[in-house]
Amino acid sequence: MxxxxxxxxxxxxxxxxxxxxxxxxxxxxxxxxxxxxxxxxxxxxxxxxxxxxxxxxxxxxxxxxxxxxxxxxxxxxxxxxxxxxxxxxxxxxxxxxxxxxxxxxxxxxxxxxxxxxxxxxxxxxxxxxxxxxxxxxxxxxxxxxxxxxxxxxxxxxxxxxxxxxxxxxxxxxxxxxxxxxxxxxxxxxxxxxxxxxxxxxxxxxxxxxxxxxxxxxxxxxxxxxxxxxxxxSFGTEKSPGTKAVSISGHVKKPGNYEIPLGITIREFIFDWAGGMRDPNLPLKFIIPGGASSNWLTEQHLDLPMTWDDMAAAGTMLGSGAMVVLDTSVPVVRAALKVDEFFKHESCGKCSPCREGTHFLVKVWERIDEGHGRVGDIELLADVGKQMLGKCFCPLGDSSVSAVNSAIKFFRPELDAAIDAQH
Amino acid sequence: MLYEQHKAEIDEILARYPVDRKRSALLPLLYLAQDVYGRLDRDSIREVAEILDLPYTDVFEVVGFYTLFYNEEVGKVVLDVCDDVPCCFCGAEELVADLENRLGIKAGETTKDKVFTLRRVKCIAACDQAPVLQANLEFHNRVLPDKVEAMLAKLRNDVESGKPVSISGRLAER
Missing domain, CATH: 3.40.50.11540 (NADH-ubiquinone oxidoreductase 51kDa subunit)
Known part of the structure; x- marks a missing residue:
């Protein structure tokens, strides 16, 4: 196209x-x-x-x-x-x-x-x-x-x-x-x-x-x-106009693009941003709407970039921030870095977020460092469950996106990371 | 002291907010105090609190909350390297290691000559420019290995030649 x-x-x-x-x-x-x-x-x-x-x-x-x-x-x-x-x-x-x-x-x-x-x-x-x-x-x-x-x-x-x-x-x-x-x-x-x-x-x-x-x-x-x-006359009926979207990570032409709302993620990454940077390293996953958003993978490339289509797919357009990562990226490290961000930025007002983000980072960190324990993935999921919908503002919920996304799309890689440590 | 020496600037800041809401001037005044005193120690916090008629503890709490206010002594140039996603997968880790090596310090520390402080920071909204850092809040884009030495030399030279330094970015010019 x-x-x-x-x-x-x-x-x-x-x-x-x-x-x-x-x-x-x-x-x-x-x-x-x-x-x-x-x-x-x-x-x-x-x-x-x-x-x-x-x-x-x-x-x-x-x-x-x-x-x-x-x-x-x-x-x-x-x-x-x-x-x-x-x-x-x-x-x-x-x-x-x-x-x-x-x-x-x-x-x-x-x-x-x-x-x-x-x-x-x-x-x-x-x-x-x-x-x-x-x-x-x-x-x-x-x-x-x-x-x-x-x-x-x-x-x-x-x-x-x-x-x-x-x-x-x-x-x-x-x-x-x-x-x-x-x-x-x-x-x-x-x-x-x-x-x-x-x-x-x-x-x-x-x-x-x-x-x-x-x-x-x-x-x-x-x-x-x-x-x-x-x-x-720009965009779609429910998401009219254009959106300034930032794209970064492992694409050939990272930067800002003003897109008509409604183009597909595939078109945006491959036609607008030049596709993947290294031909030998294919797309692994996309953080489509900033660190807060649930991740997407190759199967979602035909999703139109509008607020409603992204929400229907369980993620969000957010502020217009697409991070594209290739197969060189270990999922555990990516999730750790995302949750380190939320831990650092938690304002400390409510306990599910203040404590929860610390727990998440602690567990991700030990897996990343090679000391993961059997049951850690279930533990992460459980902490996430106790946070989601229970925090004072959306920041706490946002930290659960990385956990749920990693488990949903990369469970075998997570399990393998822990198995390799035992 | 701070008020007497910077009366025009402080009055201009206070004028931005309603007369009965001068607490709004707290962040800008802390930036000023930090530039003047090099960091926000107890005495400078107390001074700002007095200008705004605020309890000392209220100001102390604010200083602790925000990452651009420094309680501890920092160098003349604060280097903030973004190590967030996606920068950490686009050369930021290599940049931090390189800077640590050249400066002989770890992230979070200040060089013995008090010229540089090196910090890891979260997203600074320049992801397409990775690896990216701010030196006293001035952006340095795509700091690839071949650019590090010259960048440090220029920053050091600026300090040694007596160019006005603002760790708070208060005097920023394009």
Whole structure:
């Protein structure tokens, strides 16, 4: 099958317009015209309606419809906040990184339009602490736009004010979870909050707050410019639009790709990313949606990349992060590394996750080091069972993905690893 | 001390948040204190706590929670090598071993001359650039064996020539 063509870029427009990171180039390509149009000729309700009609779903992982999320904000409560989740930390994900570095003004324009739509006068970009350069860069870009009257007071003479501030995290994956992010933005340790209340009603400083991912907001100016129907001409009915997907591991051309939603995993790996790196080392397994997701193998290559198809196959599209691994990778080591991540990043709030991730790593580690015990695979499965669905937030559950996937697809390899040790 | 010496920067940070929510300024102020004092010891934590009218223990807890705040002494250059999936299968282990060998330390340690600290870290969102590291949060992509020596020499030279150093990435420029 020939490679599906992407008609045009929606979010990674830096790939077709050189130096779009520069304000003058962005303006010359029609930049901030949509913010002007939205603020001067549309009501907030009309913007929300257009985004709802577009079917735009949150690009951070959950895939929740963005317009619906916005409509949950109670009109009568003020102030309201827009918080941008730029805490890109899911292992395998690096597409927000590119948007921030290469197409920052489209993100900022999306923030202006979205803040206006929900009635917020302040937006915070919560960016992971490791993106120190990205944070400074965004601050410079905000200052440039501010100097031209594109961010700040009385925008386009409408009387609407919006300030955008960059707030750096300090190294904690859990802060990608929206309520933990809000805790961190309030200067506390990043532990998730009990929901409800949801941030739309009581978020930052207990005020109505919308938390949206970088890529999600970067879509917004184009939806306003070209309309919901145009947006829906990309992707599938339930997963309209495109997705910036990061691919890494043992493929020839690792990197970011903006794909129309709905292409198959096979097409993505073999036509877009050039296939496997070493012709002598075939595909062993795929971590399709970041470290949190259940693994897939060769039998799943014809699965379409949409939120719903991936969910139906027992995994997820997540934040768009595909890690492709070849037969040189030992399953035990891969599972150990994934669970080491979750152990390191567990916030410590709930015991199933705090203790469970430690148990998992301890058992994986002894198998990896050659001291596995008979019954260890059953032990891993049992610990996983005690964690799944019992943790305070999705982080704990995510650590079980590696366990269940390894057992489901590679039981003989696991058994052989332990047998060889006795 | 910290406030008096960095009043403009601190006031600018505080102005980003509502007046009754100045605790939000905690992370940025800790970055500043860490750059000024080289690490977040008890005295610097106390100073930040006083600026924000927070109990000392609240700030101590925050410092312990986040990986980019350093209680212990670190070198002028903190090298953070990602050893997560997929980097660990794309050259990260070899890179860590090479750096350990050249610097004469193990991951988690600081060189005797206090120039380098080497750490293993979790995903830093540059998986396609494996093996990848950050030096004071500046990305060094595809650090293949033939690039290590020159990279270390340049970083050491930057320190010795007195270039301003920010272990917190506060002064980052593209």
């Amino acid at each position: 020939p490679k599906t063509e992407l008609k045009e870029y929606i979010v990674m427009r830096n790939r077709e317009i050189e130096n779009i990171r520069d304000l003058d180039v962005y303006l010359a390509s029609g930049g901030y015209a949509m913010a002007k149009q939205a603020l001067t000729s549309m009501t907030p309700a009309a913007i929300i309606d257009e985004v709802k009609k577009s079917g735009l779903r949150g690009r951070g992982g959950a895939g929740f419809p963005t317009g619906v999320k916005w409509s949950f904000v109670p009109k009568e409560l003020n102030p309201k906040y827009l918080v941008v989740n730029a805490d890109e930390s899911e292992p395998g994900t690096f597409n927000n990184h590119e948007i921030i570095d290469e197409n920052p003004h489209q993100l900022l324009e999306g923030i202006v339009i979205s803040a206006f739509a929900i009635g917020a006068n302040v937006a915070y970009i919560y960016i992971r602490g490791e993106f120190a350069y990205g944070a400074r860069f965004l601050e410079q870009k905000i200052a440039e736009a501010r100097a031209r009257g594109l961010i700040g007071k009385n925008l386009f003479g409408t009387g609407y004010d919006v300030e955008i501030y960059v707030h750096r995290g300090a190294g904690a994956y859990i802060c990608g979870e929206e309520t933990a992010l809000l805790e961190s933005l309030e200067g506390k340790i990043g532990q998730p909050r009990l929901k409800p209340p949801f941030p739309a009603v009581a978020g930052l400083y207990a005020k109505p707050t919308v938390v949206n991912n970088v890529e999600t907001l970067t879509n917004v100016p184009r939806i306003i410019e070209k309309g919901a129907d145009w947006f829906r």
